[in-house]
Amino acid sequence: MKDKRFVVYRLRKLAILLRILGLDVLYSQNEDYISVINFAGRAHRILISRVKFLRKLPWIFYLISNDLDEQLEQIVKGLELKIEKNNLFTRCSACNNLLQEVQEEEIKNEVPNDVCRKGYWFKKCSNCGKIFWNGNHMITLKEKFKKLNI
Numbered sequence: 702m703k704d705k706r707f708v709v710y711r712l713r714k715l716a717i718l719l720r721i722l723g724l725d726v727l728y729s730q731n732e733d734y735i736s737v738i739n740f741a742g743r744a745h746r747i748l749i750s751r752v753k754f755l756r757k758l759p760w761i762f763y764l765i766s767n768d769l770d771e772q773l774e775q776i777v778k779g780l781e782l783k784i785e786k787n788n789l790f791t792r793c794s795a796c797n798n799l800l801q802e803v804q805e806e807e808i809k810n811e812v813p814n815d816v817c818r819k820g821y822w823f824k825k826c827s828n829c830g831k832i833f834w835n836g837n838h839m840i841t842l843k844e845k846f847k848k849l850n851i
């Protein structure tokens with residue numbers, strides 16, 4: 702398999718973190734489990750699941766832990782994911798679309814005043830319109846990734 706792609710069911714924080722790492726992650730929470738399993742199989746996506754009895758299905762990656770950091774570590778190591786630094790923060794954590802870099806000037810009316818003129822980069826999602834920048838939360842995330850040798 703070349704680039705691994707994923708479906709995450711009802712583990713919203715995990716889906717967000719994986720997208721921040723640049724991974725292609727569809728998130729589903731309202732569908733029934735059987736539909737999600739079938740969809741993931743058909744779409745050649747790995748379904749990341751906490752449901753133990755499903756773990757024998759070949760396209761299911763079973764998470765041992767309830768802890769978010771441990772889950773992340775298990776996924777990155779267990780699936781031998783190569784996380785490229787260049788891919789960090791390239792995907793919209795809300796909708797999985799690829800982000801585009803934008804100039805502060807273009808979006809200054811759409812973001813809080815206090816994040817402007819700080820030298821941050823800004824990226825915008827052309828699908829849902831969300832804007833991201835490398836504020837303080839990025840430091841916390843980078844520490845988290847560092848622990849995982851990402």
Ligand SMILES: [Zn+2]
Pocket residue numbers: 793794795796797798826827828829830831
């Ligand atoms: Zn988006």
